[in-house]
Every structure is written in C-alpha cells, then in structure tokens.
Amino acid sequence: MTRGRHWYGRLGLLAGMLATACGNTGGVGRAPSPAVFSGPEASATSSQRTLTQSSVCSDSFVAHVLDHTTTTHGTEVRKFESNGSGVAVGDLDADGLLDIALANVGGPATILWNRGGLTFETQRLGDVETRAVAIIDVDGDGRPDIAFTHQAGSVSFWRNLPPPSVGERPVFRLAGLPGVMRPAHAMAWGDLNRDGDLDLVAGSYDAELHLKLGDTFMFSSGAGVFAYEREGAAYIGTRLAETSQALAISLLDLNGDGLPDIHVGNDFDVIDQFWLQTADGWQADLPLPVVTHSTMGLDAGDVDNDGRIELFASDMNPYDASVETMTRWLPMMHELDKPRPMGDPQFNENMLFTRGDDGVFTNVSAERRINATGWSWSGEFGDLDNDGFLDLYVVNGMIDAQLFDYLPNHELVEQNQALRNLGDGSFMPAPEWGLGATESGRGMMLADFDNDGRLDIVVNNLRAPAMLYANQLCAGQALEVSLLWPAVHNTHAIGARLALHTSTGVIYRDVRVSCGYLSGSPARVHFGFPEGATLERLEIQWTDGAVTTARDLAAGSWVTFTRQEP
Numbered sequence: 001m002t003r004g005r006h007w008y009g010r011l012g013l014l015a016g017m018l019a020t021a022c023g024n025t026g027g028v029g030r031a032p033s034p035a036v037f038s039g040p041e042a043s044a045t046s047s048q049r050t051l052t053q054s055s056v057c058s059d060s061f062v063a064h065v066l067d068h069t070t071t072t073h074g075t076e077v078r079k080f081e082s083n084g085s086g087v088a089v090g091d092l093d094a095d096g097l098l099d100i101a102l103a104n105v106g107g108p109a110t111i112l113w114n115r116g117g118l119t120f121e122t123q124r125l126g127d128v129e130t131r132a133v134a135i136i137d138v139d140g141d142g143r144p145d146i147a148f149t150h151q152a153g154s155v156s157f158w159r160n161l162p163p164p165s166v167g168e169r170p171v172f173r174l175a176g177l178p179g180v181m182r183p184a185h186a187m188a189w190g191d192l193n194r195d196g197d198l199d200l201v202a203g204s205y206d207a208e209l210h211l212k213l214g215d216t217f218m219f220s221s222g223a224g225v226f227a228y229e230r231e232g233a234a235y236i237g238t239r240l241a242e243t244s245q246a247l248a249i250s251l252l253d254l255n256g257d258g259l260p261d262i263h264v265g266n267d268f269d270v271i272d273q274f275w276l277q278t279a280d281g282w283q284a285d286l287p288l289p290v291v292t293h294s295t296m297g298l299d300a301g302d303v304d305n306d307g308r309i310e311l312f313a314s315d316m317n318p319y320d321a322s323v324e325t326m327t328r329w330l331p332m333m334h335e336l337d338k339p340r341p342m343g344d345p346q347f348n349e350n351m352l353f354t355r356g357d358d359g360v361f362t363n364v365s366a367e368r369r370i371n372a373t374g375w376s377w378s379g380e381f382g383d384l385d386n387d388g389f390l391d392l393y394v395v396n397g398m399i400d401a402q403l404f405d406y407l408p409n410h411e412l413v414e415q416n417q418a419l420r421n422l423g424d425g426s427f428m429p430a431p432e433w434g435l436g437a438t439e440s441g442r443g444m445m446l447a448d449f450d451n452d453g454r455l456d457i458v459v460n461n462l463r464a465p466a467m468l469y470a471n472q473l474c475a476g477q478a479l480e481v482s483l484l485w486p487a488v489h490n491t492h493a494i495g496a497r498l499a500l501h502t503s504t505g506v507i508y509r510d511v512r513v514s515c516g517y518l519s520g521s522p523a524r525v526h527f528g529f530p531e532g533a534t535l536e537r538l539e540i541q542w543t544d545g546a547v548t549t550a551r552d553l554a555a556g557s558w559v560t561f562t563r564q565e566p
Contacts, residue, residue, distance in 0.1 A: 036499035036506060037539050042546035044561040049096075051453040051478065051556050060434040061457065061469040067122040068466040070442070071106035076401040077410065077463065080208040081105050083131075083247070084377070084442030084462035086518030090135030090144045092160060093170055098447050098522055101146050102460050103130035109148060113169055118450055118470055125172065127156055131205075133443075134520035136189045136198060136513050138177070140489030146172065149184040149518075152212045155202060179235035182222050183209055186246040188514035190260050191495050191543050192277070196488030197230035203246025203264050225264055225273060227282060230489070240282055245270045248517055250298040251495075252311070254287050256359065258545075260495065265295030265313060271346060272313075286345075288353060288361050293346035297517035301381035301390040302508055303352070303368070304425025309508075310354050311361070314379040314394060314517070317349040317372035319417060328413075331406055350376065350394075368426045374414040378516035382446035382455045383528030384433070386476020388504060389421035391430075395441025395459055413438050416459075433473070439464035443519040448526060453478030453556060455526055460519075477555040479527045479535065483511060483542075484562040490543065492523040493563070497541045500527050500553075503534035529555075 072081040085103035092099040097114035104110065109127045112120035130148040138145045143160040150156065158172040177200075185205035192199040204223035217223070224242045228235035240262070248265035255261065255276050262282070264273040272291040275282040292315035299312045318329050350373055352365040365371035373379070374396035381390040396414040404410045415436035419427035435457070443460040450456070454471035461467065479500065483493035493511055500507040507527050515521040529535075535555060540548040548561060 035539065036508075037497065037541040037547045039541060039545040039547045042540075042542055042548045043564040043566075044540070044548045044550075045564060046550060046559055046561050048554070048557050048559045051480065051558055052451050053556060054450070054452040054454075054472075056472050057474040058472040059474050060432065061471055061473075062434070063437070064118055064468040064470060066100070066112060066120065066458070066466040066468055068102045068104070068110040068112065068460070069107075069464065070102070070104045070460055070462050070466070072463065073106045077399040078401050079403075080205070080211065082398060082400040082403075082462070084440075085130060085460055086132045086378075086443030086516075086520070087445050087458055087460040087466070088133040088135045088146070088520030089445045089447040089458065089522045090513075090520070091522070091524075092135065092144055092146075093163075094143070096451065098449055098524070100458055101133050101135055101520075102466055103133040103148055103443070103518065105129060105131070105151065105462075109133070111146075111172075114449060116450075118468065121169075123169070125158065127158070127174070129153070130156075131185050132187050132518035134187065134189055134513055135522070136494070136520070137489075137491045138198065140197070140491055142486065142491050143170065144492075147187070147189075149187055149202065152183065152209055154182055155180050155184050155187060155200070177235060178233060179237055180228055182224070182226050182237065186249045186264070186518060188249040188251045189494065190251040190512070190514070191490050192227065192251070192260055193229060194259065194543050196490055196544070198490050198494060199230055200228040200235065201249050201251065201262055202226055202228065203241075203244040203249055205245055205247070205267070206243055207245060207268065225262075227262065227275075238282065240275055240284075241273055243270060244273075247296050248298040249514065250300065250311075251512075251514065252300055252309070263298060263311075265292070265298050267294050267296070269293075269346075288345075288363075290345045290347055290351065290363055292351050293348045296376060297378045297380075299380050299515055303381065303390050303392075303421060304354070305389065305505065307506070307508070308355055310352055310425075312353075312370075312379060312381065312392070313351045314373070314376040315348055315350055316375045319372050319374045319414070328407060332403055332412075350379070370419060370427050373417040373419075375412055376417075377442050378444035378519055380444060380446050380516045383476075383526065384418070384446075384455055384471065385420065385473045386454065386478050386528035387421075387423075388476075388507065388529045388533075389423055391421050392419040392427060393417070393435065393444065393446065393457060394419070395444045397438065397440030397462075399440055399462060411440065413440075416441055435469060437467060437469075439467065443517055445516065445519050445521055447522050448480060448524075451558065453480065476528050476531055477533065478529070479553060479555060480524055480558040481509075481527070481538070482524045482558070482560040483540065484560060485542065486562065487565045493542055494523065495543045498525060499539040500529075501536040501539070502529050503536065504530055524558075
C-alpha cells in the first residue's frame with residue numbers, strides 16, 4: 001500500500017466532493033412474491049433451536065479484547081507488512097458456537113475457541129507470515145478446515161481431524177492441496193462449476209513478492225491469478241492472469257447466468273480483473289464503468305431492497321474535510337499524486353454499483369454517502385440493527401514508516417466507520433453505536449458469537465489486540481439458517497441462495513465464505529427483520545438448482561436444514 005497512487009488533482013476539490021459523502025447478501029423485497037426460485041424439489045430435514053433472548057440492551061456495541069495481536073518483523077512497520085492480515089469465522093468443533101481464526105504477518109496464526117458467554121480459549125498454530133484466512137470444509141468430510149495464504153508462499157491447508165477423546169477439541173494437521181503451488185495472497189472458495197466440490201481462486205500480490213524475493217521473483221513465472229477446479233483429490237489450475245496485486249477476490253454472478261464469475265480487486269495501477277464463465281472457459285471482461293484504484297475489500301448486498309444485488313469495493317478517501325483530518329492526509333497525497341492517464345477508469349474512493357434493467361452497472365457511492373470512509377480496508381454489509389436493511393461497517397487506519405514518516409509512530413489514526421442504512425439504500429454515520437475504534441483494523445467479519453440473533457463484529461488489528469464488539473442494539477428480530485449437504489464435498493452448500501418470505505417483504509441471502517479484505521465469513525446466514533413481522537416461508541435454492549421450501553419458522557430461531565438424497 002505504499003506505492004504512488006492517482007489522486008487525480010482532487011486536492012483542491014476534496015472538500016466539495018466530501019460534502020456529498022464480509023457478509024451474506026440480502027435485502028427485503030418491496031412486496032411478497034409467490035415464488036422466487038424455480039427448479040426441481042429437494043427434500044431436506046430440519047432441526048430448530050431457539051436463539052438466546054438476551055436481556056442486555058444498551059443500544060450500542062461493547063468492546064472485548066481478544067488474545068491475538070498481528071505483529072510485524074521489526075520495530076518499524078514497513079511496506080508491505082502494513083497491510084496486516086485477515087480473520088475468518090466458523091464452527092470448528094460443531095458445538096453450535098462460532099470460533100475465530102486469525103492470520104498474522106509476523107507471528108503465529110491463532111484459533112480462538114468459543115466457549116460461550118463471549119469467552120474464548122486460545123490455540124496458536126504453527127503457521128507464520130499468513131495473510132488471508134478461510135474456514136471451509138476442504139476435504140468434504142463434514143468438518144470445517146482452515147486455509148491460509150502467505151506473504152511469499154501458496155495456500156496452507158490445516159485439516160480438521162476428530163478429537164483424541166470426547167470433550168477435547170479437534171486436532172489440526174497441516175496437509176497439502178495437490179496442484180495448488182503458486183503464490184497466493186488473496187483467495188476465495190466456491191463451487192465454480194456446480195459439480196459439488198469446492199474450488200479455489202487465488203491471486204498473488206506481486207509488489208510484495210518482488211520486495212521479498214528480488215531477482216528470484218523477477219525471473220520467475222509463477223505469480224498471477226489462478227482458478228483451481230477440484231477434480232477428485234487434486235486441483236487443476238488455470239492461469240487467468242500473469243500479473244496480480246490481489247487484495248480481495250469475490251465470486252458472484254455478474255452476468256445473470258446463474259454461475260459464479262470472478263472479480264479480483266487489485267492494488268495500485270493494476271486495474272481490477274474480471275472473468276465470466278462461458279461455454280469456452282473463462283472470458284476476461286470489464287463489466288463496470290469505473291473501478292476503485294486501490295481495491296482493498298469487496299462485498300455485495302441488496303442495500304436498497306429492490307431485489308437486486310449491489311457490489312461494494314473499499315478504497316482510500318478521507319471521511320471528512322476537517323483541518324485535523326486533512327493535516328494527516330495532505331502530505332502523503334501531495335507526495336503520491338501523479339497525472340491520471342487518459343481514459344483510466346480508476347478512482348480513489350469507495351464504490352457501490354447498482355445494476356439497471358439493461359444489466360448495466362452504475363456507481364452510486366457518492367449519492368448513497370459511502371464513497372468516503374477513510375483509509376479503508378475491510379468493509380462488510382450486515383443487518384446490525386435487525387430492521388430488515390443492510391448496514392455497512394468499515395475498518396480503517398494505516399501504519400507505515402516511509403509513507404507516514406511525518407506522523408507520530410508513523411501511523412494514520414482513523415476511526416472505523418459504522419453506517420446505518422436509512423431504509424432507502426443510502427447511509428448515515430451511526431456514532432451512537434460505539435464502533436469508532438482507532439486500532440488500525442485490517443481483516444473484519446460480522447457474525448453472531450453468542451447466538452442471540454444479533455450480529456457481532458470481530459476485527460484483526462495491526463500491532464494492536466484483535467477486538468470483538470458485542471452487539472447490544474435493542475430493536476428487531478432475527479432468523480439464522482445453516483445448510484448441510486452430506487452427499488457432496490460442498491458439505492455446507494456454499495453458493496446456495498435463500499429467500500425468506502415475510503409479511504413485510506422478501507429477504508434474500510446467499511451462503512458465502514469469502515468476504516471483505518482477506519477474510520472469511522461463516523456458512524451460517526443471518527436474516528434481520530422488523531419487530532412483529534410474520535415469517536411465511538423460506539425458499540432454498542441449492543447449487544445444483546434444486547429447491548427446498550420450508551414453513552412453520554419462528555422468529556428468534558436458528559434452523560439447520562440437511563438435504564436428503566432420493
């Protein structure tokens with residue numbers, strides 16, 4: 001994050017421009033619909049448990065310090081260690097509580113075992129210089145595993161093995177991913193070809209590889225973007241690009257054909273990369289009219305509740321034009337400012353893309369007031385206040401001995417930004433939620449850690465302890481859903497789509513495990529909806545197109561559906 005950037009002569013116009021200023025996709029439709037998904041019927045059994053109805057209600061979030069600190073190798077933070085590491089969430093021991101895995105640039109990775117009551121047991125893993133992290137069932141045995149990317153290596157796979165005896169935690173053993181050998185910095189997991197296996201897309205961060213490996217990297221040909229499709233026990237890699245500055249990868253259907261496409265969010269002057277699935281293989285494309293210049297995080301969600309998914313990309317843009325803020329930013333901006341090449345579609349600001357009836361994407365981030373949130377890393381949508389509308393949380397900050405040599409401790413100190421959805425897809429800062437931390441966040445994830453139906457937040461900070469923010473907002477109701485599919489290797493149905501029909505509209509979700517910046521979301525999905533809304537039915541479209549419909553759902557429940565084969 002320390003190379004030059006295009007600021008495009010924005011210094012004199014910044015004040016005027018600013019005046020306009022994770023997890024599962026979702027939204028509430030404007031009116032209930034008869035059926036959202038079509039396809040053959042799939043049978044599934046269900047088990048339902050009641051979410052804890054907590055009596056704690058302070059209308060804010062409460063901070064908890066976690067036993068993990070992402071460190072660097074020296075006393076000063078230098079490029080590109082300043083980029084920090086990610087965090088992933090999942091139930092590693094099948095006890096019904098979501099656990100946490102944290103990557104670490106300069107030290108060991110960490111598992112935090114959730115023991116209930118927002119208490120965690122610490123386990124260090126012998127994996128170092130880790131960047132991205134995901135919790136997924138790689139080998140299809142029903143137990144979630146852990147995967148990490150690295151500063152200058154490929155993907156490490158920690159296989160989840162049964163505990164040695166009842167009551168003990170599982171054992172994680174480092175194993176190989178046959179065929180996955182190329183450098184990987186960002187990654188995303190999903191069933192690309194809908195064959196029931198989990199595939200992998202990974203991209204290198206060439207700037208760091210060049211710095212660490214020097215001539216070895218310059219004369220190699222092993223970096224870039226790779227799509228690894230699983231075939232049997234091995235992965236077959238297709239090289240999509242020879243160069244990459246990947247900080248985030250998203251697998252979403254960009255052209256409406258029902259198949260996942262690839263969006264690689266790149267740092268620096270390497271424009272974001274897109275590949276669409278076609279009958280002839282992966283086809284490079286640029287479906288967006290403009291893109292973020294230094295894409296750090298990617299997410300998606302139906303923020304304006306019109307039944308269409310919006311795409312969000314985070315970048316750097318000061319969140320206000322105060323003297324204090326601009327004093328911290330302007331020297332760096334002057335130093336790195338350079339002329340914009342003719343026709344360059346990249347801009348230094350967050351972007352939110354809506355798609356019209358004609359399929360064309362439009363950037364509406366300025367009018368929705370989320371184009372400027374600071375030096376932003378992970379940004380994720382989630383219904384934090386359970387009102388049926390997706391809110392946005394973004395973590396901020398930067399530490400770099402060269403880039404910010406004029407600031408105390410070489411650190412750009414900024415508040416994280418919580419933005420409440422006003423109910424029309426536009427956003428307003430919500431400082432009353434108590435989420436304006438300044439610990440230099442990097443990876444971040446929204447998840448319900450105490451099973452009370454409210455989304456909490458975990459942040460992997462750089463050179464400061466990781467934090468958990470417990471949600472004590474008072475309004476709304478929730479339903480949480482998990483999917484199990486024992487007959488295929490994609491045992492948690494990653495890529496399935498869900499539609500919850502309520503008396504106030506239809507809420508949409510999908511199951512994803514890659515989100516934000518270098519981070520992984522839980523396979524469990526969260527639906528928030530207004531107090532008093534009636535739940536009519538839930539439609540589940542599995543990745544093979546089959547549909548399961550469920551009724552008799554209760555607010556304040558967590559339901560697990562297990563697909564049954566004929």
